[in-house]
Amino acid sequence: MTVDTTREDDVVRLFDLAMSAGDGHDPADLVVFNAGNNQRIDFRQLTSAQFEDFWRVGCFGGFLVGREAARRLAPLGRGTIVFTGASASLRGKPGFAHFAAAKAGLRMIAQSMAREYGPLGIHVAHVVVDGGIRGDRILNRMPNLINERGEDGMLGIDAIADAYWLIHRQQRSAWTHEIDLRPFKETF
């Protein structure tokens, strides 16, 4: 099922489907909000439509997903909600004000939710993904990133997925709210 995370109706419908137990399966108990985009845009050239679009994808959609998940998980007292962040969640750079504003907003949603829903048994986490992701189109433009061991200095999708899964599997006596993930060669 494909939904537009920036449309409230879509998000509600998705959660109605994924989190109703009536159709022979247990309701989902791991929710990952991973919608994202990125583009350098000169601040003075940034249109209000662009600024708003980045917010809709990066922040508003996360609010919708987080709220629908909280509405369904809070009564159950269990479940995990993970939001994907970026280094821009923590730091604004020239040409990325629109992206950082959206991502920092998303991080505050995650943090507010964690403080509210953690004590109710819902694990809310924020993952700061810092670096290029392998398989992303960017790789094809930067073949020289691949070194002699076949490593490319990029984040592997599987390795990222492992981290999300392990967050979900943490015992509640030791939950993580925020982690960073970056390739070993990434400057930070």
Next chain:
Amino acid sequence: MTVDTTREDDVVRLFDLAMSAGDGHDPADLVVFNAGNNQRIDFRQLTSAQFEDFWRVGCFGGFLVGREAARRLAPLGRGTIVFTGASASLRGKPGFAHFAAAKAGLRMIAQSMAREYGPLGIHVAHVVVDGGIRGDRILNRMPNLINERGEDGMLGIDAIADAYWLIHRQQRSAWTHEIDLRPFKETF
């Protein structure tokens, strides 16, 4: 002149007026974005309209003001732009996800602008105002905050204004990008 900082036309018109030197006065060289609101709203009750409203007032308006100011100040190579933040700019709490998401987004705009426009001679600063502001309606509801010295544990408007002015007056060999302001008794 009264403008709605969430409306692009209004903001552009304001800057056209305030920053054109043709009418016998110098263009403004200190811009303060101080629009704000606040309200505790339970996360699961938060409507998408409320989430968006807080973003429009707290973040989108700051983008419009920041961009219009940058467009006019960058060619001059001087001027100061100050954004008003809050403790929520740095930290999300239960009941304030909408507010923190907006304020953290505004902070990233300020930070991105500072890194871009500082070297061009424009001083961009972010002020984290942490505490109740005297004269705000909240005071009337909390008279017991006033202590024996007549102090009320709140931020004085004049004291806040002093800080903004001093930021504007800093020599460019030692500019501040971020300060916090809080009453001496405020817990942080």
Next chain:
Amino acid sequence: MTVDTTREDDVVRLFDLAMSAGDGHDPADLVVFNAGNNQRIDFRQLTSAQFEDFWRVGCFGGFLVGREAARRLAPLGRGTIVFTGASASLRGKPGFAHFAAAKAGLRMIAQSMAREYGPLGIHVAHVVVDGGIRGDRILNRMPNLINERGEDGMLGIDAIADAYWLIHRQQRSAWTHEIDLRPFKETF
């Protein structure tokens, strides 16, 4: 083997033993610096000997362990070094200046090392353990922390150990430098 992590000779001897491969086993490739202590002391009563002791245990020992580990792992281009932090690593509170000064110093060692040795293939991480640890003497003094499920609102040793192990097992295409761990009911 028991060593005093604040004594250089002890630390060097420990590493000479644990990281030499000659005696039929592979050299250790996971190093955890976990030495710690804590005590509330009024700042004005804090003696210089107390301030220094906290630094020796919490920070200086971490330097010795980190340096000896780096000396032996850097030539190999592999291995993991994890430092145990606390919420005081990030935040100073009344009565804990001595503890926070030591822990924040340790965190900077971890961060400096991560930036230097990550690209060489050594994974350096810092774990912010936030909350009481089960089995610690403090539990006996707070039996009311145990709730109806038999949960006590404390960090389980096993759950903490899991997190360290998983950091060690991360693929180098997605390394974590810093995580927080806290019981689900812990306020933060």
Next chain:
Amino acid sequence: MTVDTTREDDVVRLFDLAMSAGDGHDPADLVVFNAGNNQRIDFRQLTSAQFEDFWRVGCFGGFLVGREAARRLAPLGRGTIVFTGASASLRGKPGFAHFAAAKAGLRMIAQSMAREYGPLGIHVAHVVVDGGIRGDRILNRMPNLINERGEDGMLGIDAIADAYWLIHRQQRSAWTHEIDLRPFKETF
């Protein structure tokens, strides 16, 4: 009077002199801890004596000065104590683990003191000085930093002093705990 800030006797004697009102002048009510040094040292080459020396100058001396100031100002319920930090107070980089460990420790002392003594009327602040300081020997080695306006991209001593003075002069209804100071061209 010259004192060694790493020697407890010296610091106590200095405060006995500067803060006793008996000799015809008011006791000092502004204390600035500004001792510092800096040097890049490769982490694996760092001796324990070097690591300790940096801590004594950058952190331990700050504890002694802070404690002696607090002892004398707390009973009066007024006064200002400012600690000089650096970008290393917030961030550890390769080659500067020793410096960052000391500066981050100092910052935690300032933060702990601010939270404890602020409500008693003592203003404790931490200033993150980020950049080279004019007049420092470094300038002579980098003449090309001086641009066409005679500006050198460095922090002016007077501009730094202004910031400290203004912190001291803030009304207590709006105190700043932390500010950053950097030349307008400094990357951050």
